[in-house]
Amino acid sequence: MIRSLIATLALTAALVAADPVAPGTAAPAFTLPSATGSAVSLASLTGKTVVLEWTNYDCPFVKKFYVGGAMPALQAKWTAQGVVWLSINSSAPGKQGHLTGNALTSRIAAEKAVPSHFLVDSDGTVGKAYGATTTPQMVVIDGKGTVVYHGAIDSIRSTDAADVAKATNYVDAALTELAAGKPVTTPQTKSYGCGVKY
Amino acid sequence: MVMMPLPAVVRWLFTLLLLVPVWGADPPPRVTASLQTVATGVQVRLSIQDGWHLYWQQPGDSGLAPRLAWTLPPGWSAGAPRFPVPTRHVEADLVTFIHEGDLVLEVPLTPGPPSPGGVVAVRVDYLVCRESCLPGKVTAELPLTATGTLPAPGIPWPHTAPVDPAQAGITVTARGVGNDLLVTVQGQNLPTPPSHPVMPAVEGQFALLPPQVVQATATTWELRLTRSAGVAEPTRFSGLITGLGTTTVAVDVALGAMPAPAAETGGWLAAAAAGLLGGLILNLMPCVLPVLALKVLAFGKAREAGQGVVGPALTYTAGILTTWLTLGLVLLALRAAGLSVNWGYQLQEPLVVLALLVLFLALSLNLAGVFEIGLAATRVGGGRSGPFFNGVLTTIVATPCGAPFASVALAYAVGAPAAEALAVFAALGLGLAAPVLVLALIPGAARIIPRPGPWMEDLKRLLAIPLLAATGWMVWTYLALAGGPTSFVVLVGLLPLVILAAGAWGRFQIQGGRAALALTLAAVLGVFGLAAWTATQAAPSAASGHQEGPWEPWSQAREDALRTSGTPFFIDATAAWCLTCQVNKRTTLHQEAVAAAFARRGVVCLRADYTARDSAIAALLTRHGRASVPTYVLVDGKGRSSLLPDLLTPTIVLDALTPIPEKSP
Numbered sequence: 001m002i003r004s005l006i007a008t009l010a011l012t013a014a015l016v017a018a019d020p021v022a023p024g025t026a027a028p029a030f031t032l033p034s035a036t037g038s039a040v041s042l043a044s045l046t047g048k049t050v051v052l053e054w055t056n057y058d059c060p061f062v063k064k065f066y067v068g069g070a071m072p073a074l075q076a077k078w079t080a081q082g083v084v085w086l087s088i089n090s091s092a093p094g095k096q097g098h099l100t101g102n103a104l105t106s107r108i109a110a111e112k113a114v115p116s117h118f119l120v121d122s123d124g125t126v127g128k129a130y131g132a133t134t135t136p137q138m139v140v141i142d143g144k145g146t147v148v149y150h151g152a153i154d155s156i157r158s159t160d161a162a163d164v165a166k167a168t169n170y171v172d173a174a175l176t177e178l179a180a181g182k183p184v185t186t187p188q189t190k191s192y193g194c195g196v197k198y
Numbered sequence: 199m200v201m202m203p204l205p206a207v208v209r210w211l212f213t214l215l216l217l218v219p220v221w222g223a224d225p226p227p228r229v230t231a232s233l234q235t236v237a238t239g240v241q242v243r244l245s246i247q248d249g250w251h252l253y254w255q256q257p258g259d260s261g262l263a264p265r266l267a268w269t270l271p272p273g274w275s276a277g278a279p280r281f282p283v284p285t286r287h288v289e290a291d292l293v294t295f296i297h298e299g300d301l302v303l304e305v306p307l308t309p310g311p312p313s314p315g316g317v318v319a320v321r322v323d324y325l326v327c328r329e330s331c332l333p334g335k336v337t338a339e340l341p342l343t344a345t346g347t348l349p350a351p352g353i354p355w356p357h358t359a360p361v362d363p364a365q366a367g368i369t370v371t372a373r374g375v376g377n378d379l380l381v382t383v384q385g386q387n388l389p390t391p392p393s394h395p396v397m398p399a400v401e402g403q404f405a406l407l408p409p410q411v412v413q414a415t416a417t418t419w420e421l422r423l424t425r426s427a428g429v430a431e432p433t434r435f436s437g438l439i440t441g442l443g444t445t446t447v448a449v450d451v452a453l454g455a456m457p458a459p460a461a462e463t464g465g466w467l468a469a470a471a472a473g474l475l476g477g478l479i480l481n482l483m484p485c486v487l488p489v490l491a492l493k494v495l496a497f498g499k500a501r502e503a504g505q506g507v508v509g510p511a512l513t514y515t516a517g518i519l520t521t522w523l524t525l526g527l528v529l530l531a532l533r534a535a536g537l538s539v540n541w542g543y544q545l546q547e548p549l550v551v552l553a554l555l556v557l558f559l560a561l562s563l564n565l566a567g568v569f570e571i572g573l574a575a576t577r578v579g580g581g582r583s584g585p586f587f588n589g590v591l592t593t594i595v596a597t598p599c600g601a602p603f604a605s606v607a608l609a610y611a612v613g614a615p616a617a618e619a620l621a622v623f624a625a626l627g628l629g630l631a632a633p634v635l636v637l638a639l640i641p642g643a644a645r646i647i648p649r650p651g652p653w654m655e656d657l658k659r660l661l662a663i664p665l666l667a668a669t670g671w672m673v674w675t676y677l678a679l680a681g682g683p684t685s686f687v688v689l690v691g692l693l694p695l696v697i698l699a700a701g702a703w704g705r706f707q708i709q710g711g712r713a714a715l716a717l718t719l720a721a722v723l724g725v726f727g728l729a730a731w732t733a734t735q736a737a738p739s740a741a742s743g744h745q746e747g748p749w750e751p752w753s754q755a756r757e758d759a760l761r762t763s764g765t766p767f768f769i770d771a772t773a774a775w776c777l778t779c780q781v782n783k784r785t786t787l788h789q790e791a792v793a794a795a796f797a798r799r800g801v802v803c804l805r806a807d808y809t810a811r812d813s814a815i816a817a818l819l820t821r822h823g824r825a826s827v828p829t830y831v832l833v834d835g836k837g838r839s840s841l842l843p844d845l846l847t848p849t850i851v852l853d854a855l856t857p858i859p860e861k862s863p
Contacts, residue, residue, distance in 0.1 A: 022427060060325060060333040061262075096330045133292055134260055157401070159262060159325055159333040190402035190426055194331055195260045195292045 021130050023150055023187035027141040028129040032088070032119040035104045040086065040117050042145070049083045049178055051171065052139040053153075054132040054196060056089060056097030057111055060159040061193035062135050066111045068161040071136075071153075075114045078175055087115040090127030095197035097135070098122065124198040134193035140174045140184075149174035151189030231322050231338035234352045239307040242266065242279065242320055242338065243300055243355050250328050251296040254284035256401045258294035262325040262333075266305070269319040271342070273310025279303040282358045283438060283446040286394060293406035295397055296327075302357040312346030360438050360448035368442065370449045372435035375817040379404065379432065379453070380412075383419040383439055391419050393837070397438040399450075403429055409761050412821045413831075413839035420821055466610070466618040470625040473607035477629020485558075485595045485668050486630070488565055488661035493588060493634055495654050510585040511638030515631040517589020519624055525597070526623035530616050551679055551775065552692075555672035557594065558665055559696050565662035567655065568697075569704035589631065595668075596630060608826060671780075678774035678809050748793065752806035754814055760802055764835045766858050767802040771819060771829040774809040778844060779828040786846040795851070799858045801832075834858050 021028065027050075031041035042050065053071070055062050065071035075085045091098035099107055100120060108118055121127050130139060130150075140149035154167035174184045229252075230245045244252060244264065253261040268276045281303060284295040307318070318340040325333050343349055363370050368385035381396060393409045404423040412420040425431070436450035481490050493514065500507050563569065611622040673689060750756070752769055760767045770787060772779040786792055796803055806815045808827050819829055822841055830842035832854050842854055 058330065060331050157262060158265075158323075160323065188427055190429065192262075192402075193260060195290055198290055 021139065021147050021150060023147050023184070025147055027139070027145050027147050028126075030126045030129065032121055032126060035108060035118040035120065038117075040119055042141075045084050046145060047143045049078075049143060049175065050141040051078065051083060051085045051175070052130065052141070053085065053087045053115065054090060054127060054135050054137040055087045056091055056135040056194060056197065057099075057107055058096050059135045059194035064159050064161050065136065065153065065164065066113065068164060069112060070161070070164045072112045072114050074169070074172060077172075079114065079116055081179065083175060084117075085115040087113060087118045088121050088126065088132075089118070090121040090124045090132060091197040092124060093122055097197055124196070127196055127198065132196050134191045135196055136193050137191040137196075138171045140171060140178065142178060148178060148184045149187055151186075152191040152193075155189075157192040229324060229326055229334055229336050231320070231336040233318065233320060233338040233340040234355070235340070235348045236304070236351045236354045238304060239277070240305050240318065240340065240348075241355050241357065242303045242305060242322065244303075244322060244324065244336070245300050246298075246326055248299075250326050251287070251298045252301050252324055252326055254295035254297065254397070255279075255281045256295060256397070256399050258287075258406055259292040261294045261296070261327060261331070264301070264303075264322050264324040266303070267321045267323070269317075269321075271310060271313030271316040271318070271346070274313075274318070275308045275310070277306035277308075279305045280359065283360055283440070284397065286397065286440075288407075291407060293394075300355070302355045304357055304359070307348070309348055313342060314344065314346035316342045316346055318342065318348070358446075360446045363447050363449060366442060366445050366447045368439075368447060370439060370447065370451060372449075372451055372453055374431060374453050375820050376813045377425045378817050378821075379423040379425065379435060380817075380821055381410075381419075381421040381423065381435065381439075381449075383421065383442075384417060385442075386417060388414070388416055388419060389441065389443060390414060390838075391421075392441040395419065395439055395441040396421055396423060397440060398423060399436040399438070400432070402426055403432055408758055409837065411837055413833075420823075422821060466614060466621060469607045469610035469614070469618075469622045473611075473622045473625035474629040474632075476607050477626040478632050480596050480626075480630050481633055483596070484664040486592060488665050489561070489588075489592050489595055490633060491657065491661050492565075493592075494637065495657070497634075497637055507638040511634050514585040514589040514592075514634055515628070517586035517591075518593050518631045519589075519627040520586075521590045521593035522623045522627035522630075523620060525593075526611065526620050529611075530619060551672055551676045554594070554597075555669060555676055556692065556696050557591075558669040558672055559693065560700060561591075561595070562662045562665035562669055563697065563700040563704075565658045565665060567659060567704075568700045592630060593627065672775075675775040675809070748796065749803045749805045752804035752815070752818070754818075756804065761833070761837050764837075765802055766799060766835045767804055767833050768796065769804045769806055769818070769829070769831040769833075771806040771808055771815060771824075771827045771831075773807065773827045776808075776827045782828060782830075782846040786848050786851055789848050792848050792851050795855050798860045799855060800861045801855065801858065832858075 027042060029042050031039055031043075034040050057063070057066065062071075079085050089097055089099070100122075104118065104120070119126075132139075136153045138149065138151065138153050139147060142148045149170065151170060153171055154164065154169045156163040156167035170186055170189055173186065177184050228247055232243045232245075234241050234243075246252060253263050255263050257263050263281075266276075266279055270276060282297070282301070284297055287294045287296045319337060320339075321335060321337045323333070323335050325331050340349070366385070368383055368388075370381065370383050372379055372381045374380075383395075391411050391414050393411060394406075396410050398404045398406075403426060405426055408424055410421045410423060412422050414420070432453065434450065434452050437448075439447045439449060480486055497507055500510075607622050607626060611619040614622065673693075676689065677686065749770070752771075757767070757769075770779075770783075772783070774780075806812075806818055808815045808819075819826065822829060822831055822839070824841075828844055828846075830844075830846065831839050832842060833839040834857065840854060842850060
């Protein structure tokens with residue numbers, strides 16, 4: 001009995017780690033420390049549209065969206081409209097992209113990033129709960145706490161900042177449709193990027 | 199300078215020590231590119247440092263393929279680069295396809311007008327990775343000759359290109375089932391496959407982490423790929439098949455074709471032969487035997503009356519064939535409509551089961567002598583349509599009864615091209631019609647039927663018993679399928695009605711015989727008893743998720759988990775409407791000796807209940823080349839599976855279990 005229970009739990013955990021949280025399902029709750037030291041919980045953001053951006057400033061696929069300022073522009077555009085933008089880094093301590101304290105705040109400033117909060121997920125719990133496998137990887141959650149988009153930032157898999165303008169930005173499209181009260185046309189894509197450094 | 203003070207040396211060494219991990223993590227990787235002419239075009243060689251890697255055309259879950267941008271003389275053109283065989287690389291649950299060392303790409307180049315002084319130049323945008331990744335660009339140039347043409351081909355740089363299936367002596371087919379893509383590799387002396395032999399060539403289409411091997415023998419590998427969430431259904435499968443020895447095979451096939459049988463034309467002929475034999479055996483099954491007996495008895499009567507039997511026998515055959523072909527056409531139409539259907543589909547509709555139930559009940563009442571079915575249906579010399587509908591009836595009552603060989607043939611037919619599938623269905627019908635045809639067509643054969651007499655009536659009544667049993671079984675199936683108190687009420691209302699109707703008809707036919715009344719009462723009591731008994735039996739099995747001893751419900755996730763952990767398991771794919779399944783459960787699977795043998799080896803028992811339509815179970819059956827239940831699959835700790843026969847005995851199961859080691863207590 002207990003063994004089968006453990007097996008079931010292990011299986012569930014394995015499935016949770018392997019499968020991205022599907023659109024239409026409830027966004028797993030979490031509370032994470034932010035770069036400025038405060039704690040941010042998803043539950044406190046009910047009623048607001050929330051964007052989760054898995055990021056790692058040292059990853060070339062992430063750099064693609066920061067060198068030309070595409071990601072900060074998108075963050076500024078949507079936070080101005082009341083969307084809560086949470087950049088999350090799930091790198092384990094000692095792995096690429098793991099930053100804390102002053103090193104982190106100065107890096108955020110250097111990248112000209114303007115998310116609502118930058119959250120530090122050092123043990124990777126939240127990343128694994130959402131099935132985040134790459135950076136960047138994007139999740140859009142509506143005001144009711146339902147995942148409405150999960151996947152890539154845009155349609156062109158590359159590290160070349162010149163491709164950003166040519167690509168379809170899935171997150172911008174999802175947020176636009178959500179703001180207009182329409183269903184999201186493309187609720188799920190396959191994300192691309194560097195592996196999350198769990 | 200020559201003599202450094204000791205503390206300085208220490209400090210210098212210390213600094214060096216600090217620097218080492220930094221270098222280790224991120225040395226600037228040097229990627230160089232070179233170009234040369236070969237017979238087929240040009241080769242682009244990318245040389246990278248040890249420990250770093252580049253990506254294949256489909257990088258996998260992360261990474262990026264190198265991109266080539268050509269600068270060519272006017273009128274010249276370059277094709278898509280051909281990549282060599284990559285290596286599968288797994289890191290933190292992300293699967294990538296990588297190239298270490300030199301990556302040599304082959305690019306077909308179509309020269310245009312000579313261009314003296316011209317060059318062929320390529321710029322490669324790449325992502326080079328170790329633990330972390332760095333993007334970069336590198337260029338290479340190939341000056342043309344004085345006359346403006348490509349230089350003479352050099353010695354080709356080593357490039358391990360994949361080969362065609364034909365060159366490797368294998369055939370590869372692929373078909374989609376639900377969310378899965380099933381890839382079948384057929385050949386001779388195939389080695390044991392690695393856990394992931396397939397490298398899909400298209401990015402993002404399939405989950406790359408789950409094990410792919412469903413089963414493997416020396417002649418066939420059955421492989422499965424699961425589509426990534428949110429990805430459209432593919433129409434083609436292209437990718438590499440690895441693990442075939444020294445060669446890797448490149449495949450690009452349209453989906454939908456059933457695994458080509460080993461011998462091209464022999465496949466469907468063999469299936470048709472199996473169908474013929476299966477149809478023949480079907481005559482002996484409890485559903486059909488009584489109806490066949492009626493038919494044969496009718497022959498006796500016809501002979502007595504001096505009537506011809508050939509015409510009616512042919513009409514009877516036509517009735518059988520028409521019904522089988524109709525069932526086949528419906529199956530093909532459902533398949534064309536994109537439904538994953540298997541044989542037995544008609545029994546997954548509660549209404550069909552209810553209709554069969556009424557039919558069985560009416561037939562058994564008829565045999566018991568409650569009434570006569572309009573003389574035409576059983577009399578040979580009667581109306582022209584009589585034997586035809588008798589043939590229809592024979593097929594309909596045969597559908598719930600499986601027979602050895604028939605299931606093999608049906609499994610083939612379910613996935614075969616339409617014409618071949620219909621041929622197999624027709625063969626089954628011919629087999630079913632064969633006894634009557636033989637009796638009618640071979641002069642003198644009919645003489646083996648004993649002369650009609652009162653014994654015929656006794657035999658008919660005796661034959662009512664298996665049909666009544668079949669009715670009880672359909673009741674159980676109906677309850678398991680429809681479930682709930684409503685369906686029970688339906689039965690309680692319907693069954694007596696059928697019986698009363700039969701009784702009333704019978705009274706009308708024989709003008710108020712007392713025997714008919716008594717038999718009607720007996721039948722009512724019998725059916726009520728059966729219904730009450732099946733209701734108590736069916737309710738828990740429908741409600742409790744089939745927790746029968748060690749048996750747990752099958753799911754793909756559970757199977758994958760067991761495969762991953764190397765646990766042996768046994769799948770019993772069954773259905774309430776499958777009589778053979780119930781027999782096997784009773785005689786074998788639920789026997790103590792068998793259960794103990796499973797337990798001693800830690801074999802997990804999974805039950806896949808196909809009573810109602812279930813695309814996951816349909817896919818499971820298809821993967822094992824089966825169209826219906828029963829299907830018994832034993833998978834050992836190394837993921838090798840074997841299929842057990844349809845009719846089980848404890849010895850068969852115990853023998854199959856022998857190679858799996860017993861657990862130490």
